[in-house]
Amino acid sequence: MKPGSRLKSAACSSEAVLIKHSAGTIECGGAPMSADASGDGTPAPGFDGGTVMGKRYVDEAGTIELLCVKPGKGSFALDGVALVLKEAKPLPASD
Amino acid sequence: MNIALLLEMAAQADPERVGLVCDGKRWTYGELDQAARGACELIRASGASHVALLDESSEAAVIALFGAALAGVPYCPLNYRLADADLGALLGRIAPALVVGDVERVRRLAGGDGHTTYVRSEFTLAALEAVSGEFAEHDSGEGIAIQLFTSGTTAAPKAAILAHSNLVSYILGTVEFASAEESEATLVSVPPYHIAGIAALASSIYAQRRIVLLPGFAPEDWLKLVDAEKVSNAFVVPTMLGRIIHALDKGIKADISSLRAIAYGGGKMPLELIHRALDLFPDSAFTNAYGLTETSSTIALLGPDEHRAAHRSSDPAVRARLGSVGIPLPTIELEIRDEDGRVLPAGQTGEIYVRGDQVSGQYRERSALDADGWFPTRDAGYLDEDGYLFLSGRADDVIVRGGENISPGEIEDLLLTHPAIADCAAVAVPSVEWGEAVGIAVVVRGGFDKPADDELQDMVRSRLRSSRVPECVRFVPSLPYNEMGKLLRREVKALLAS
Numbered sequence: 374m375k376p377g378s379r380l381k382s383a384a385c386s387s388e389a390v391l392i393k394h395s396a397g398t399i400e401c402g403g404a405p406m407s408a409d410a411s412g413d414g415t416p417a418p419g420f421d422g423g424t425v426m427g428k429r430y431v432d433e434a435g436t437i438e439l440l441c442v443k444p445g446k447g448s449f450a451l452d453g454v455a456l457v458l459k460e461a462k463p464l465p466a467s468d
Numbered sequence: 469m470n471i472a473l474l475l476e477m478a479a480q481a482d483p484e485r486v487g488l489v490c491d492g493k494r495w496t497y498g499e500l501d502q503a504a505r506g507a508c509e510l511i512r513a514s515g516a517s518h519v520a521l522l523d524e525s526s527e528a529a530v531i532a533l534f535g536a537a538l539a540g541v542p543y544c545p546l547n548y549r550l551a552d553a554d555l556g557a558l559l560g561r562i563a564p565a566l567v568v569g570d571v572e573r574v575r576r577l578a579g580g581d582g583h584t585t586y587v588r589s590e591f592t593l594a595a596l597e598a599v600s601g602e603f604a605e606h607d608s609g610e611g612i613a614i615q616l617f618t619s620g621t622t623a624a625p626k627a628a629i630l631a632h633s634n635l636v637s638y639i640l641g642t643v644e645f646a647s648a649e650e651s652e653a654t655l656v657s658v659p660p661y662h663i664a665g666i667a668a669l670a671s672s673i674y675a676q677r678r679i680v681l682l683p684g685f686a687p688e689d690w691l692k693l694v695d696a697e698k699v700s701n702a703f704v705v706p707t708m709l710g711r712i713i714h715a716l717d718k719g720i721k722a723d724i725s726s727l728r729a730i731a732y733g734g735g736k737m738p739l740e741l742i743h744r745a746l747d748l749f750p751d752s753a754f755t756n757a758y759g760l761t762e763t764s765s766t767i768a769l770l771g772p773d774e775h776r777a778a779h780r781s782s783d784p785a786v787r788a789r790l791g792s793v794g795i796p797l798p799t800i801e802l803e804i805r806d807e808d809g810r811v812l813p814a815g816q817t818g819e820i821y822v823r824g825d826q827v828s829g830q831y832r833e834r835s836a837l838d839a840d841g842w843f844p845t846r847d848a849g850y851l852d853e854d855g856y857l858f859l860s861g862r863a864d865d866v867i868v869r870g871g872e873n874i875s876p877g878e879i880e881d882l883l884l885t886h887p888a889i890a891d892c893a894a895v896a897v898p899s900v901e902w903g904e905a906v907g908i909a910v911v912v913r914g915g916f917d918k919p920a921d922d923e924l925q926d927m928v929r930s931r932l933r934s935s936r937v938p939e940c941v942r943f944v945p946s947l948p949y950n951e952m953g954k955l956l957r958r959e960v961k962a963l964l965a966s
Binding site: 427 | 469470473476477480481608609610632633636640641642643644645646647654664667668671672674675677701703729731733753755757765766769771772797798
């Protein structure tokens, strides 16, 4: 998967753009994401926390980073391990 | 990731919200996004290798920027203030381009270069009409988003390039998506061909903070626009802030109580002016931003709390921070190095090096990055014990007197404390004995007598060191600045050498 690729959830309306990815299956709502997934399914328990538009999601090791560009009811994971919100230190507007 | 996604997300989240105001016309995010998509079609149909803007700020800048991004063609805003010969050369370097703006000038200077031209109103109209019903495959954003020509004071202008990934890293790292209230508006008065002008568009759109454009800065218009649009944020260069305060002093009436945050950068802020501004706008949050074209804008910030703390403090070290550009962003690395590339400790002046995803350091012609990805900024400066970055001018502006490096800034800062000196510049002048020596150009404050040369020389000798004492003192009515408030040191040098 190349950075910039757009991925859709099979389990909800979530969409994400890949910022960084080295290996592993990218999932949402417990199901693999793909460029043309329908989004008709239902998120699996444990992967139904929801995604927030404009937030970035990463794994603990920093091997993957996703930008949520469309929110949904599922939550992102890499190989079954839930991704976490990337906390950004808010900065004052400078331009 | 393509920078056009920033606009697409804003349009998706709130298509009806007003994203831009220019000359009284309001554009929603939905309309801007539609127009950018149409512009992409126009650009593709033209076969252009670049998209150029030869115009003042307007909605066309946003449409051309994101339209070019969708088409996978670099956006290259040009400085319309350039002389014909210089502009003609740049137009030749980006041919064939789709040029928006001064069509007549393009025809006259580069009529045979195969450019496709549109005046502003034709371009926006054609873009809105060109939107295709079918979903067009857009560029994936792996290439160049922006190409900006540097001012080129010594040689032909360099073409600095920013990849989509540089700009996206900067925006995602510093701006929270849709974080602005609907009432917030940012007044953009810097020219569209400057990196600050481009970064302002991208960050405001991603934050969903309404952009209010002021093409052609005049302090009265700026104040009127703050009042009329209830502007909450503004970015200014120091010269603009000085003129705004001067207009207020003259009694220009405007309700500017909506103004909550003022960011500034692009040139050295006189200490006296920022103290004055902090007094005059006691409730406004001031932010000083330092950055370069090659770093996708801001790399260090002095924030609002630090401004107030320094302004109030009686501790000289804390107070001095008002003259710094703050702390480097957490998303980049920054080092000070000596001429041999060794990293210098706090307090020692050297060249500023930066590294990070937002740092391009690439020109069309070559890369300026070293083997480990560090970008030498050619700016000189030092970090204090607490990590605050102080600038001491361009590395090329350092005066080398008999092997000793002298930064013009320390001499200028001292001289500016003299009550009779309104402005001054220290530059290298040729010296038979030392190779280079210090020369100063001084502007006397209105109502004061011209100080004697030896009075100024004694002041420098007693407060700094004898090597800093100016050999040549020249009084001038004003110093040469460019439109961004940058002192044109080469012109001062030429003046003192003559």
